[in-house]
Amino acid sequence: MEITPGVGCPMPSDPADRVQLGHGGGGGLSQRLIEELLVPAFGPADGVLHDAATLAAGPGELAFTTDSYVVRPLVFPGGDIGRLAVIGTVNDLAMVGACPLALSLALILEEGLAMAMLRQIVAAIRTVAAECGVPVVTGDTKVVERGKGDGIFITTSAVGRLGPGPAIGPPAVQLGDAILVSGDLGRHGVAILAARQELGFSTDLQSDLASLLPAVQALLTEGLAVHALRDLTRGGLASALTEIARGGGLELRIKEAAVPIAPAVANACALLGLDPLAMANEGRLVLFLPTAQAEQARAVLQTFQPEAAIIGTVAAAGSALGGIVLLENAYGVLRRLTLGQGEQLPRIC
Amino acid sequence: MSALLEPYRRPEQVRRLAAELHQVITRPWTLMEVCGGQTHAILRHGLDRLLPRGLELIHGPGCPICVTPAAAIDRALELAARPEVILCSYGDMLRVPGSAGRSLLEQRAEGANVRVVASPLDVLAIARDHPGRRVVFFAVGFETTAPATALLAHQAWRAGLTNLALLVVHVRIPPAMEALLAAPEGRVQGFLAAGHVCAVMGSEELEPICHRFRVPVVVTGFEPVDLLEGVLRCVRQLERGESRVENAYTRASQPRGNAAARALIARVFEPVDQEWRGLGVFPASGLRLRPPYDALDAGSIQVSFPGIPAASPGSPSGHGRSPRHNTVASVCISGRVLQGLDRPTDCPSFGTACTPERPLGAPMVSAEGACAAYWHYCQRDGSAATGES
Numbered sequence: 163m164e165i166t167p168g169v170g171c172p173m174p175s176d177p178a179d180r181v182q183l184g185h186g187g188g189g190g191l192s193q194r195l196i197e198e199l200l201v202p203a204f205g206p207a208d209g210v211l212h213d214a215a216t217l218a219a220g221p222g223e224l225a226f227t228t229d230s231y232v233v234r235p236l237v238f239p240g241g242d243i244g245r246l247a248v249i250g251t252v253n254d255l256a257m258v259g260a261c262p263l264a265l266s267l268a269l270i271l272e273e274g275l276a277m278a279m280l281r282q283i284v285a286a287i288r289t290v291a292a293e294c295g296v297p298v299v300t301g302d303t304k305v306v307e308r309g310k311g312d313g314i315f316i317t318t319s320a321v322g323r324l325g326p327g328p329a330i331g332p333p334a335v336q337l338g339d340a341i342l343v344s345g346d347l348g349r350h351g352v353a354i355l356a357a358r359q360e361l362g363f364s365t366d367l368q369s370d371l372a373s374l375l376p377a378v379q380a381l382l383t384e385g386l387a388v389h390a391l392r393d394l395t396r397g398g399l400a401s402a403l404t405e406i407a408r409g410g411g412l413e414l415r416i417k418e419a420a421v422p423i424a425p426a427v428a429n430a431c432a433l434l435g436l437d438p439l440a441m442a443n444e445g446r447l448v449l450f451l452p453t454a455q456a457e458q459a460r461a462v463l464q465t466f467q468p469e470a471a472i473i474g475t476v477a478a479a480g481s482a483l484g485g486i487v488l489l490e491n492a493y494g495v496l497r498r499l500t501l502g503q504g505e506q507l508p509r510i511c
Numbered sequence: 512m513s514a515l516l517e518p519y520r521r522p523e524q525v526r527r528l529a530a531e532l533h534q535v536i537t538r539p540w541t542l543m544e545v546c547g548g549q550t551h552a553i554l555r556h557g558l559d560r561l562l563p564r565g566l567e568l569i570h571g572p573g574c575p576i577c578v579t580p581a582a583a584i585d586r587a588l589e590l591a592a593r594p595e596v597i598l599c600s601y602g603d604m605l606r607v608p609g610s611a612g613r614s615l616l617e618q619r620a621e622g623a624n625v626r627v628v629a630s631p632l633d634v635l636a637i638a639r640d641h642p643g644r645r646v647v648f649f650a651v652g653f654e655t656t657a658p659a660t661a662l663l664a665h666q667a668w669r670a671g672l673t674n675l676a677l678l679v680v681h682v683r684i685p686p687a688m689e690a691l692l693a694a695p696e697g698r699v700q701g702f703l704a705a706g707h708v709c710a711v712m713g714s715e716e717l718e719p720i721c722h723r724f725r726v727p728v729v730v731t732g733f734e735p736v737d738l739l740e741g742v743l744r745c746v747r748q749l750e751r752g753e754s755r756v757e758n759a760y761t762r763a764s765q766p767r768g769n770a771a772a773r774a775l776i777a778r779v780f781e782p783v784d785q786e787w788r789g790l791g792v793f794p795a796s797g798l799r800l801r802p803p804y805d806a807l808d809a810g811s812i813q814v815s816f817p818g819i820p821a822a823s824p825g826s827p828s829g830h831g832r833s834p835r836h837n838t839v840a841s842v843c844i845s846g847r848v849l850q851g852l853d854r855p856t857d858c859p860s861f862g863t864a865c866t867p868e869r870p871l872g873a874p875m876v877s878a879e880g881a882c883a884a885y886w887h888y889c890q891r892d893g894s895a896a897t898g899e900s
Contacts, residue, residue, distance in 0.1 A: 425514045428514075428516075429514065429515055432515065432516055434629075435878055491556060491557060492520070492522040492525075493522055493525050493526070493556065493557060493558075493561060493735070495556070495557025495558075495560050495561070496557070497554075497555070497557055497888045497889070498887075498888065498889065500886065500887045
């Protein structure tokens with residue numbers, strides 16, 4: 163995606179057109195970077211910078227979250243690191259039912275990063291922040307020597323306002339709750355693996371990167387008694403369910419055949435020896451709510467992703483043995499779902 | 512589900528085959544699935560729990576990284592420690608501890624240039640892109656990966672690449688099958704042969720084993736329908752007192768295998784006596800580079816520089832991590848697990864001192880190791896792999 167002059171951020175080309183150490187040194191180059199790239203993108207409107215942003219929080223409770231983003235390649239099918247850095251943090255707020263009020267943006271740039279790439283990422287951040295309705299109110303930029311970073315690392319934090327309903331989170335999960343996913347799984351993980359071009363396969367798959375805020379707001383607006391939400395990022399559904407099961411001493415039973423996986427994701431995982439349930443997502447959530455509301459919740463989620471599905475139930479609670487996730491396969495056999503061991507590595511044969 | 516695999520996973524087919532097995536079987540039988548990929552598929556899909564009581568599947572040594580000797584991993588660690596070396600291997604190989612308990616992944620975290628490749632031919636590109644570095648491919652695996660290594664060797668030799676070397680630990684399945692049958696403790700009555708190996712080498716080369724030991728050998732695939740079909744055919748032979756090589760994986764495997772791949776292996780490699788980690792040395796069970804390709808052998812790279820201790824030979828079992836990693840219990844019975852003599856859950860360290868995060872032995876590491884399969888797929892009680900219904 164090239165930024166057309168006049169549409170993107172109007173920073174003039176640097177002679178070297180690459181990030182230099184001086185861009186983080188606090189001198190003239192830093193000033194230029196801020197004044198010509200970041201302030202035009204994010205404000206403040208009057209251009210006057212202070213040490214801290216002030217927020218009008220209003221009544222009620224706040225939610226606060228932070229996350230760091232490292233991804234290779236920086237631009238991937240379906241998104242880029244800038245878009246990811248905003249959506250990931252907005253999604254974290256959405257998982258407690260909060261609407262974002264303000265976002266902070268910290269950029270760690272590697273010396274030598276192409277200015278065009280930085281401009282593209284900053285433009286993406288501006289666009290997606292506007293889409294999510296969250297202003298970028300404070301930020302920081304540092305530059306590290308060449309070889310000490312991977313182009314760009316981004317940290318975003320966000321404050322959000324909680325809605326009036328009961329607290330949403332794993333402690334609210336109850337025996338008998340239905341478990342739903344908001345769409346098909348594993349697209350982000352497979353798209354990134356393919357984009358790295360190291361495994362010798364290509365695919366038309368795009369990352370599922372998307373804000374989950376509209377779907378969560380729609381569920382809450384329907385008056386559904388959402389007990390818990392978790393966005394399915396690294397580690398995929400396997401990690402999210404295992405954490406929730408362990409945290410609450412729950413036995414979760416999942417019907418393997420009910421978990422939606424796109425054929426392209428299933429085929430890539432089958433060839434590479436990877437588990438689609440452990441593949442990363444960036445625009446999918448798992449939802450716990452009373453079984454009586456499961457069909458209604460699925461209908462709401464399907465207005466955003468037609469593949470949204472009811473995948474299981476909370477079969478036991480308060481177990482002294484600790485939590486467990488059991489997958490029931492198409493042959494009626496149960497097996498335990500375990501966490502992957504960090505990096506998913508393709509098998510030998 | 513994967514559209515490619517759907518026909519081989521159909522629940523009605525699986526149930527039909529399981530029901531047929533229940534009808535056919537009249538007494539207990541012990542079968543070995545040779546390949547670790549089959550072990551994982553059996554446990555992942557819970558096929559063991561669909562089998563009739565008394566029909567036991569024991570798990571074979573067909574996990575390439577499990578049987579790679581510790582000394583070879585030590586050699587890879589030594590080479591990776593050299594500043595000019597880029598060491599490439601398959602993903603799982605990086606996790607397996609050598610004799611001192613260190614893995615290539617740990618070495619990478621300390622700054623070594625260690626890379627995961629999916630195909631040996633990727634190594635050719637890395638070598639071309641880094642003319643100033645010495646690129647070493649740690650080539651492991653059975654007859655399934657040997658042709659790709661052979662192709663790499665041939666292309667590197669033809670291109671005159673001087674900065675590429677191969678650390679070869681390729682092993683051959685038939686000598687291991689023979690050794691398991693000849694072992695006094697052995698109790699294998701029938702084999703599910705590894706379909707992928709037979710796709711390369713053909714089922715022919717299993718005929719002598721079948722005749723000498725009078726065991727049924729059924730070439731078997733990796734999906735639920737394939738596996739139950741293989742089990743059913745093997746049990747049918749046993750019930751009838753037959754011992755034949757039978758092909759239940761015709762969509763991939765032919766009697767003569769893949770002629771081009773076999774020719775490539777024969778051109779580049781020659782059989783050699785080979786140590787299998789935890790099992791011992793089997794005659795002619797390994798492959799080494801033959802002239803002129805032996806010029807690429809990483810064995811000829813001298814490793815002697817300060818700060819890197821020489822490799823110590825592996826312990827007799829060859830699998831245990833050093834005490835510094837485990838002060839509580841460092842018992843590892845993976846040698847017996849790889850021979851099918853014990854189940855992973857028979858090991859006192861299973862799930863306690865030994866987990867995929869902190870493995871004592873390679874079978875807990877690999878995507879094809881039996882211990883990892885039990886860890887990932889068996890329920891709390893560890894029940895698996897014995898007919899229960």
